[in-house]
Amino acid sequence: MRIDPRSHTPIYIQLADLLREKIESGEFAPGSTLPSELQLSQEHQIGRESVRMAVALLRSEGLIRTSRGRGTWVREALQREHIELTPGSSAIARMPSSRERREMDLDEGVPVIEIRGPKGEVYVLPGDQTELIRP
Known part of the structure; x- marks a missing residue:
C-alpha cells in the first residue's frame, strides 16, 4: 500500500491505515519501535504534520504508545x-x-x-x- 496524494482520503488517514495494517499483520510486533517521525516522513514523502496526525490517531485507538525521548512503539495486547x-x-x-x-x-x-x-x-x-x- 502506498500513500496516494491524489486520493480523497486524507494523507494522515492513509498513513494510519498503512501502519495499522503492519501492526495487525505482525510486521510491527508488540513492543517493537516504529520508525521515527522523520523516517516516516521521508519514506512516504509526506509532511511531518501528517505523520504526527497519523501517530495521534493510532495512539487514540490504543495501538501504540509514545514517550518523549523513547519514541513510539506498538502496545502489547490489552486485557479487558x-x-x-x-x-x-x-x-x-x-x-x-x-x-x-x-x-x-x-x-x-x-x-x-x-x-x-x-x-x-x-x-x-x-x-x-x-x-x-x-x-
Missing part, C-alpha cells in the same frame, strides 16, 4: 476487565483529568469510564481496558 453493571448503575465515558491520566498511566486520547453505583458510589476505570456488561 469485564464489569457487570448492576441495576440502578449508570456509566459514562469522559476524558480523564491530568491526575487520572497520570495515575492510570493512560495515553493521551484514551477516555475513562465513570460508573455510578445505585448508592452513589463512583468508580473511574481506564476506557481502553474496560468492557461493560449489562445484566
Whole structure:
C-alpha cells in the first residue's frame, strides 16, 4: 500500500491505515519501535504534520504508545476487565483529568469510564481496558 496524494482520503488517514495494517499483520510486533517521525516522513514523502496526525490517531485507538525521548512503539495486547453493571448503575465515558491520566498511566486520547453505583458510589476505570456488561 502506498500513500496516494491524489486520493480523497486524507494523507494522515492513509498513513494510519498503512501502519495499522503492519501492526495487525505482525510486521510491527508488540513492543517493537516504529520508525521515527522523520523516517516516516521521508519514506512516504509526506509532511511531518501528517505523520504526527497519523501517530495521534493510532495512539487514540490504543495501538501504540509514545514517550518523549523513547519514541513510539506498538502496545502489547490489552486485557479487558469485564464489569457487570448492576441495576440502578449508570456509566459514562469522559476524558480523564491530568491526575487520572497520570495515575492510570493512560495515553493521551484514551477516555475513562465513570460508573455510578445505585448508592452513589463512583468508580473511574481506564476506557481502553474496560468492557461493560449489562445484566
